[in-house]
Amino acid sequence: MAIHTLSVLVENSPGVLARVAALFSRRGYNIDSLAVGPTEDPKISRMTIVLNLEGHALDQVSAQLFKLINVIGIQEMRADESYERELLLVKVAKKDANLSSVVATYGAQIVDDGETPIIEAVAESDQLEALLKDLSSYKVIELVQSGVIALEKGKMTLSDRVRLETGLSNPEDPNSADALTADYQN
Amino acid sequence: MSEQVTGAKSLVMSLERAGVDVMFGIPGGAILPAYDPIFDSSIRHILVRHEQGAGHAATGYAQATGRVGVCIATSGPGATNLVTPLADAHMDSVPIVAITGQVPSAAIGTDAFQEADIRGVTMPVTKHNYLITDPADIPEAIAEAFYIAGTGRPGPVLVDIAKDALQKMTTFAWPKQRALAGYRLQLDAENEAIRDAARLIAESKKPVLYVGGGIIKSNATKELFALAELTGAPVVTTLMARGAFPDSHPLHLGMPGMHGTVAAVTALQKADLLITLGARFDDRVTGKLSTFAVNAKVIHADIDPAEIGKNRFADVALIGDLKRNIIALIPALKDEFAKEKPDLSPWWKQVGGLRQTYPLGYDHPTDGLSPQYVIERIGAISGPDSIYCAGVGQHQMWASQFIKYENPRTWLNSGGLGTMGYAVPAAMGAKVGMPDTTVWAIDGDGCFQMTNQELVTCAINKIPIKVAIINNESLGMVRQWQTLFYSSRYSNTDLHSKRIPDFVKLADAMGCVGLRCESKEDVDGTIKEAMSINDAPVVIDFGVHRDAMVWPMVAAGTSNDEIMIAREMAPDWGSQEL
Numbered sequence: 001m002a003i004h005t006l007s008v009l010v011e012n013s014p015g016v017l018a019r020v021a022a023l024f025s026r027r028g029y030n031i032d033s034l035a036v037g038p039t040e041d042p043k044i045s046r047m048t049i050v051l052n053l054e055g056h057a058l059d060q061v062s063a064q065l066f067k068l069i070n071v072i073g074i075q076e077m078r079a080d081e082s083y084e085r086e087l088l089l090v091k092v093a094k095k096d097a098n099l100s101s102v103v104a105t106y107g108a109q110i111v112d113d114g115e116t117p118i119i120e121a122v123a124e125s126d127q128l129e130a131l132l133k134d135l136s137s138y139k140v141i142e143l144v145q146s147g148v149i150a151l152e153k154g155k156m157t158l159s160d161r162v163r164l165e166t167g168l169s170n171p172e173d174p175n176s177a178d179a180l181t182a183d184y185q186n
Numbered sequence: 187m188s189e190q191v192t193g194a195k196s197l198v199m200s201l202e203r204a205g206v207d208v209m210f211g212i213p214g215g216a217i218l219p220a221y222d223p224i225f226d227s228s229i230r231h232i233l234v235r236h237e238q239g240a241g242h243a244a245t246g247y248a249q250a251t252g253r254v255g256v257c258i259a260t261s262g263p264g265a266t267n268l269v270t271p272l273a274d275a276h277m278d279s280v281p282i283v284a285i286t287g288q289v290p291s292a293a294i295g296t297d298a299f300q301e302a303d304i305r306g307v308t309m310p311v312t313k314h315n316y317l318i319t320d321p322a323d324i325p326e327a328i329a330e331a332f333y334i335a336g337t338g339r340p341g342p343v344l345v346d347i348a349k350d351a352l353q354k355m356t357t358f359a360w361p362k363q364r365a366l367a368g369y370r371l372q373l374d375a376e377n378e379a380i381r382d383a384a385r386l387i388a389e390s391k392k393p394v395l396y397v398g399g400g401i402i403k404s405n406a407t408k409e410l411f412a413l414a415e416l417t418g419a420p421v422v423t424t425l426m427a428r429g430a431f432p433d434s435h436p437l438h439l440g441m442p443g444m445h446g447t448v449a450a451v452t453a454l455q456k457a458d459l460l461i462t463l464g465a466r467f468d469d470r471v472t473g474k475l476s477t478f479a480v481n482a483k484v485i486h487a488d489i490d491p492a493e494i495g496k497n498r499f500a501d502v503a504l505i506g507d508l509k510r511n512i513i514a515l516i517p518a519l520k521d522e523f524a525k526e527k528p529d530l531s532p533w534w535k536q537v538g539g540l541r542q543t544y545p546l547g548y549d550h551p552t553d554g555l556s557p558q559y560v561i562e563r564i565g566a567i568s569g570p571d572s573i574y575c576a577g578v579g580q581h582q583m584w585a586s587q588f589i590k591y592e593n594p595r596t597w598l599n600s601g602g603l604g605t606m607g608y609a610v611p612a613a614m615g616a617k618v619g620m621p622d623t624t625v626w627a628i629d630g631d632g633c634f635q636m637t638n639q640e641l642v643t644c645a646i647n648k649i650p651i652k653v654a655i656i657n658n659e660s661l662g663m664v665r666q667w668q669t670l671f672y673s674s675r676y677s678n679t680d681l682h683s684k685r686i687p688d689f690v691k692l693a694d695a696m697g698c699v700g701l702r703c704e705s706k707e708d709v710d711g712t713i714k715e716a717m718s719i720n721d722a723p724v725v726i727d728f729g730v731h732r733d734a735m736v737w738p739m740v741a742a743g744t745s746n747d748e749i750m751i752a753r754e755m756a757p758d759w760g761s762q763e764l
Contacts, residue, residue, distance in 0.1 A: 060495060063494070066491070067492050
C-alpha cells in the first residue's frame with residue numbers, strides 16, 4: 001500500500017462530488033482525504049484526493065475517474081515535485097505562557113486567545129501530527145482539519161497538462177481543435 | 187429571433203433533430219407536458235405496459251440496429267422502473283437514452299408526490315446523466331446525451347427534466363459544437379503499440395483471438411474476419427460476441443466461459459497469447475482469475491482505457507476503436523509474417539482435437555422433450571438471418587450454444603447484468619428496429635412471467651415477434667445449481683407452470699396466437715406453424731424435460747481447468763500435453 005495524491009479538475013456542475021464519491025464507494029477505493037474548491041477558472045473546480053492504494057491500482061483509479069464525463073483532467077502530485085499543505089484548527093482546554101512558543105515552532109498561531117484558545121496551523125501532515133502531540137498537555141477538546149491540497153512546482157499547470165496530453169488546444173484560439181469540432185451527430 | 191416554444195416542444199424537436207424514429211414509454215404526471223407535442227411528432231411512440239419493458243425495448247432496438255434506443259417515463263416510480271434496464275444496458279455497453287419527467291424544480295427535495303432522485307439513483311448505472319431545470323438547457327443536454335450514449339464505449343444516458351422546464355417558454359437552438367471538455371475519445375492506438383502487438387502475434391505459437399461484444403459495437407466483424415484468416419489463430423466468441431464471427435468458420439472454437447465449449451475454454455487456458463478484442467475478462471469467462479491462462483501474454487484492444495489491466499494485466503494495450511485498430515494491425519502483422527510466420531499446426535492439432543472429441547451435445551430424455559433440441563430446431567428452421575433474443579438462465583445458454591450464428595446483431599441477450607425478463611421486451615424493440623427480420627424470443631417460463639405483459643404492446647402495435655417458452659416448470663438454472671451444489675434440495679425453484687398459467691390461453695388473452703408442443707415429433711411442425719404467422723405475435727409453450735442441464739460447466743469460483751463435460755465427468759485429457 002502506498003499513499004498517492006491526485007489532483008482532479010472537474011466541471012463545476014451539480015452532482016459532480018456525488019459522482020466522484022459514488023465511484024470511489026462502488027469500486028471500493030478508500031479515500032484518506034478529499035478537498036474541493038474553486039480554481040482560477042470559475043467553471044472548473046479542483047479536487048485533491050489522497051488515496052492509499054496497492055500496486056497498479058492508481059492507473060485503474062485514474063482511468064475510472066476519467067470515465068466520469070465531468071472529470072476534465074487528472075494528475076498525480078508527487079511528493080518531490082509538488083507542494084502539499086493541510087489546514088488545522090484546534091481548540092485546547094487551557095493555556096500557559098509556553099503555549100505561544102510551542103505553536104510558533106510549527107509556524108502556527110493562536111487565532112482566538114480566549115480561555116480555550118484556538119490554534120491555526122498550515123503545514124504538511126506529519127508536521128501537524130507533531131504539533132498535536134506537543135499540544136496534548138493542553139488537552140485538545142475540539143479539532144478540525146482540512147484535506148490535503150497540492151500544487152505542482154514549476155511553470156506547468158494542470159490545465160496546461162490537460163491541453164498537452166489530450167491534444168486539446170486553447171479554446172480561445174480560433175484554429176484550435178475545439179473550434180473545429182463537428183457537430184453532435186457522430 | 188427564433189420562435190418561442192415550450193420546453194416540451196423543444197425536447198421533441200431535439201429528439202427529432204437527434205434522428206430518433208421511435209421511442210418506447212408511458213406518460214405520467216411529470217412527463218405529461220412532453221406527451222402533448224409527442225402527439226404531433228413524426229417520432230413513433232410505442233405505449234408499453236411497464237417502464238421496464240420500455241427500457242429493454244430500447245436496448246433490443248439498439249442492439250439489433252446499432253442506433254441509439256430511446257425510452258421515456260414519468261418521475262418517481264416511472265423512472266425507478268427504468269433502473270434495471272439502465273443497469274442492464276450499462277453492463278452490456280448498449281447505447282440508450284432515457285428521458286424522465288421530474289417534479290417541478292421548486293418541489294425537488296421536498297418529497298413531493300412521485301418524486302425520486304433518479305439522477306442520484308442512476309449515477310452508478312449510467313454512462314452519464316442530467317437533471318434539467320432550465321428549458322434553455324434541453325437541446326444541449328439531448329444532443330450531448332445521444333453523443334455520449336453512442337460514441338466511445340456505448341452506454342445508457344438518462345436525462346431527467348423538471349416539469350416546469352417542460353412547461354416554460356424557451357427558444358429551440360440545436361447546439362453547433364460539443365462543449366464536453368471531459369469527454370475525449372481516443373480512437374487510434376499508438377503506432378508503437380500496434381507494432382508491439384504485431385510482434386507478439388508473430389512470435390506466438392499458441393495464439394487465441396478472444397473476441398468480445400466490442401467487435402459488434404465497433405462494426406468490426408469484417409476486419410475481425412480478415413485478421414483471423416491472416417493469423418490462422420483459433421477464435422472464441424464470448425456470450426456478448428456470438429455472431430461476431432461465423433459459427434461455420436473452421437477457425438471458430440465456439441464460446442468460452444462457464445458454459446463454453448471444452449475447446450474454447452481449454453484454448454484460452456493453454457494459450458501463450460490472448461489477442462483480446464473488445465472483451466473484458468469477465469469472471470464468467472475467466473473462472474478463477476489467478477488460474478486463468480497463466481502462460482499467456484495479453485494483447486488487450488478496447489476503447490475503454492479503464493478496462494486495460496482491470497482484471498488482467500495487459501502486455502500490450504491497443505486503446506481505441508477496434509475497427510480502426512484492427513485495420514492498422516493487419517499491415518503491421520503482414521510485415522512481421524513476411525519475416526517469419528509461426529507454424530500453428532501443433533496448436534491446431536491440440537485444440538482441433540478437443541473440438542472433435544468434445545462437441546456440444548445433449549441427450550434426448552426418454553420421458554420428455556429435450557429443451558436443447560427445441561432450441562436447435564428453432565435455429566435450424568428460422569436460420570441465421572433471424573434475430574434471437576434470450577432471457578437469462580439455462581435457455582439462454584442453450585440458445586447461445588445450439589443456434590448457429592453467422593451474422594452480427596442476430597443474438598441479443600443480457601450478458602453482464604443477467605436480467606431475467608429481458609427477452610420479450612428486447613425482442614419487441616428489435617422487431618420495431620428490424621421489421622422485415624424474423625425475431626424470436628427464446629424465453630424461460632420463469633423469465634416470461636416477469637415481462638410478458640409487453641406481448642399486449644406487441645399485439646396492439648402490430649409487432650409480430652415469436653416467443654418460444656422453454657417451459658421446464660422451474661427456475662431451471664437455479665435448479666441446476668441446487669442439483670449440483672445443494673444436494674437436490676429444490677428450495678423455491680418449482681414454478682408449477684405446466685398449466686398455471688396456461689401460456690396458450692394467456693397468449694390468446696393478450697391478442698397473440700398461442701401454440702403448445704410437448705413431443706419431439708411436433709417440434710418442427712409447430713415452429714413452422716409459428717413461422718407462417720406474420721400478422722400477430724406467436725407464443726409457443728414448449729413443455730420440456732425439467733432435469734436437463736447445461737454442459738459443459740465450470741463451477742463458479744473454480745478454475746477453468748476444472749471444466750466438466752457432464753456431472754462429475756471431466757474431459758479425458760489423456761496424453762494431451764496440457
